[in-house]
Amino acid sequence: MPSLAIAESFFSEEPKDKKQKKKEKMATKNATLLENPNSKSIEKKKSKEKTHKKINSNPPDSEEEELNSDDSQQSWLEKKKHKKKSSEQKDKKKKRKAVEVADGEEEKSETSSELVEPLGSKPVAVNGSSKKKPRLVENTDDEGGEADADGKANPNAVSNFRISKALREQLKSKGIESLFPIQAMTFDTIVDGSDMVGRARTGQGKTLAFVLPILESLTNGPTKASRKTGYGRAPSVLVLLPTRELAKQVHEDFEVYGGAVGLTSCCLYGGAPYQSQEIKLRRGVDIVIGTPGRVKDHIERGNIDLTELKFRVLDEADEMLRMGFVEDVELILGNVKDASKVQTLLFSATLPDWVKQIASRFLKPDKKTADLVGNEKMKASANVRHIVLPCSGSARSQVIPDIIRCYSSGGRTIIFTETKDSASELAGLLPGARALHGDIQQSQREVTLSGFRSGKFMILVATNVAARGLDINDVQLIIQCEPPRDVEAYIHRSGRTGRAGNTGVAVMLYDPRRSNISKIERESGVKFEHISAPQPADVAKAAGLEAAETIARVSDSVIPAFKSAAEELLSTSGLSAAELLAKALAKAAGYTEIKSRSLLTSMENYATVLLETGQTFYSPSFAYSVLRRFLPEEKVETVKGLTLTADGNGAVFDVPSEDLDTFIAGQESAANVSIEVVKALPRLQERDLSRGRFGGGGGGFSDRRSGGGRFSGGRGGVSRGNGRFSNGFNGRRGASNGNKWGRRS
Numbered sequence: 001m002p003s004l005a006i007a008e009s010f011f012s013e014e015p016k017d018k019k020q021k022k023k024e025k026m027a028t029k030n031a032t033l034l035e036n037p038n039s040k041s042i043e044k045k046k047s048k049e050k051t052h053k054k055i056n057s058n059p060p061d062s063e064e065e066e067l068n069s070d071d072s073q074q075s076w077l078e079k080k081k082h083k084k085k086s087s088e089q090k091d092k093k094k095k096r097k098a099v100e101v102a103d104g105e106e107e108k109s110e111t112s113s114e115l116v117e118p119l120g121s122k123p124v125a126v127n128g129s130s131k132k133k134p135r136l137v138e139n140t141d142d143e144g145g146e147a148d149a150d151g152k153a154n155p156n157a158v159s160n161f162r163i164s165k166a167l168r169e170q171l172k173s174k175g176i177e178s179l180f181p182i183q184a185m186t187f188d189t190i191v192d193g194s195d196m197v198g199r200a201r202t203g204q205g206k207t208l209a210f211v212l213p214i215l216e217s218l219t220n221g222p223t224k225a226s227r228k229t230g231y232g233r234a235p236s237v238l239v240l241l242p243t244r245e246l247a248k249q250v251h252e253d254f255e256v257y258g259g260a261v262g263l264t265s266c267c268l269y270g271g272a273p274y275q276s277q278e279i280k281l282r283r284g285v286d287i288v289i290g291t292p293g294r295v296k297d298h299i300e301r302g303n304i305d306l307t308e309l310k311f312r313v314l315d316e317a318d319e320m321l322r323m324g325f326v327e328d329v330e331l332i333l334g335n336v337k338d339a340s341k342v343q344t345l346l347f348s349a350t351l352p353d354w355v356k357q358i359a360s361r362f363l364k365p366d367k368k369t370a371d372l373v374g375n376e377k378m379k380a381s382a383n384v385r386h387i388v389l390p391c392s393g394s395a396r397s398q399v400i401p402d403i404i405r406c407y408s409s410g411g412r413t414i415i416f417t418e419t420k421d422s423a424s425e426l427a428g429l430l431p432g433a434r435a436l437h438g439d440i441q442q443s444q445r446e447v448t449l450s451g452f453r454s455g456k457f458m459i460l461v462a463t464n465v466a467a468r469g470l471d472i473n474d475v476q477l478i479i480q481c482e483p484p485r486d487v488e489a490y491i492h493r494s495g496r497t498g499r500a501g502n503t504g505v506a507v508m509l510y511d512p513r514r515s516n517i518s519k520i521e522r523e524s525g526v527k528f529e530h531i532s533a534p535q536p537a538d539v540a541k542a543a544g545l546e547a548a549e550t551i552a553r554v555s556d557s558v559i560p561a562f563k564s565a566a567e568e569l570l571s572t573s574g575l576s577a578a579e580l581l582a583k584a585l586a587k588a589a590g591y592t593e594i595k596s597r598s599l600l601t602s603m604e605n606y607a608t609v610l611l612e613t614g615q616t617f618y619s620p621s622f623a624y625s626v627l628r629r630f631l632p633e634e635k636v637e638t639v640k641g642l643t644l645t646a647d648g649n650g651a652v653f654d655v656p657s658e659d660l661d662t663f664i665a666g667q668e669s670a671a672n673v674s675i676e677v678v679k680a681l682p683r684l685q686e687r688d689l690s691r692g693r694f695g696g697g698g699g700g701f702s703d704r705r706s707g708g709g710r711f712s713g714g715r716g717g718v719s720r721g722n723g724r725f726s727n728g729f730n731g732r733r734g735a736s737n738g739n740k741w742g743r744r745s
């Protein structure tokens, strides 16, 4: 598939003054742009990197048109002449059956979507000798192209784009001086009038990728002349998003940046009163942002006139369509009288095939596609450490606080549950946590989200309502209580951390007997790091260090009052001074005893054991029958989480610590039976849910394909390697500090 660069496009035909020529020279030199997802700080690094732009298109006989220098040199007016009335418009009455869901709710469809075949092949880097040159800013008030500390031109500097002074200043006030790759790649194309499909990984700035060119087009570009102004004006822009929270967030961006160039916006979402929304619409606004359900309601009430529309945007399009909004979206888009005069933009981090097909009904045949994910294996955020941890449902509430303690680096944590009930229940069990889901009243949802954003509380337990698009500062840790049903959900949930070039950690809990994580691993391109739950002793060590710091800060003035009691204790306890002090630290950290935690189900006061007989175990029932040979039934019933090992030579399971001796002693009365406590989990068979049986291959061992070392790998310092689980944690709070995964600076 062809894949062409666009950075070098759009060479202005206008005469150039000296300053402009200089800028062109600089930008041409570095006119290529390539996303570098591994960069610790894209913003800082990209000015130093030689990067490349690409734009992918489908084969020439597809609906998508290649973006090449010839067509890019056409002015937007010329292009308009060639626009045909989209044949898809004829089909607009063919409604797809949609699942009925409440506006903004996190319902799931039965559709099992596959990740889309990437829209283009590898990016084509355009070298400096290209004949094509970058289009440069036509600002009269700037000081020339931005340079980084080395004095090298930064092709993505905001001043290199047709961004007006007011908008540049607003960006600068937000700390944005250069565009992210997806923004740089799509800016000119959108300003020049093309329909656009944009895909980049989570947290890579897709929102501004449509906000900025839309605002520029409306205030200084092609749509300025025909845009309606004045009281009661019909909107020029309609942005549709799947959830209320996301709609509000994007609305805020339009308020901030649109406000800077004199454009007004309003946000329409369910659960909020109609009246205030109606008043704004009647007064006239330039930009309407909303969820499909409520926007449709306003259309049906005659409150929105879409005849003057210049842009329509489908953000997180796949989720919106998955949620069953197809009919609503079609009805809304079908209200545009002449679709050929409206630019349609579609953005998401994930674009399953079926969405592409639906999208082709909404976008023009000559739409452009900018795909920063493309054929790359890794579809999820590469700035995130992706971890999986075996844990039974009943152990979750015990394990999660320790995961937070070990991996949140003191930042915010979002925990995803599959159901609204479990979100509420878990939030009730975790101190300082709040729940967010669709059964919570809209006003409370807003209070909760703003409390989380402002740091009033640091743990949010949410359903998928928070999975998409939410951009919250300093979210360091994502915990998924079980594997989501589809890979897109994994990608978006884990993408709530590691945003805008920062790093983060995503921990997914799974039950080895029930979950299939291989499918998510395969389809997301993530290489999961396998760890076992932080052991209470590890967590206690971290707490002990904190307690020591606290004690060191206690004023010496307390010593006289406590010294005699301390001396008395030292002389009578039979413990050394260090041992006694350890006890005092434990108490200060809130510990009076330390319980063990099993490796398999993460339950307290359980131990994980391995049963072997020298024979192959073809099913869990064989393991149970072996146990019954030498144990009474009531002991066999205490077994938890029995799972076969990946090599089929044994079974692992948890037994209550108090029964451990019975199990170990029992084996002696049974021939050829071995039971031993394991210190690290062996590789386990995974259940292949799609086939309703164990194992993914002929022999039933889905782990066969994974190479050795798949289960190795804690980066935190205690990796046990050799194909077994580590606990990935080095015993310090914020264990990741100081390395790639440390708390962001």
Ligand SMILES: Nc1ncnc2c1ncn2[C@@H]1O[C@H](COP(=O)(O)OP(=O)(O)OP(=O)(O)O)[C@@H](O)[C@H]1O
Pocket: 043, 175, 176, 177, 178, 179, 180, 183, 200, 201, 202, 203, 204, 205, 206, 207, 208, 348, 349, 468, 469, 470, 471, 495, 496, 499, 500
């Ligand atoms: N050019 C830029 N320079 C610095 N920060 C930026 C830039 N563009 C966007 N950001 C910031 O990056 C963060 C992520 O942006 P945004 O929410 O648009 O990502 P996204 O790609 O839409 O992610 P998702 O797929 O999760 O919705 C935001 O905080 C935004 O303010």
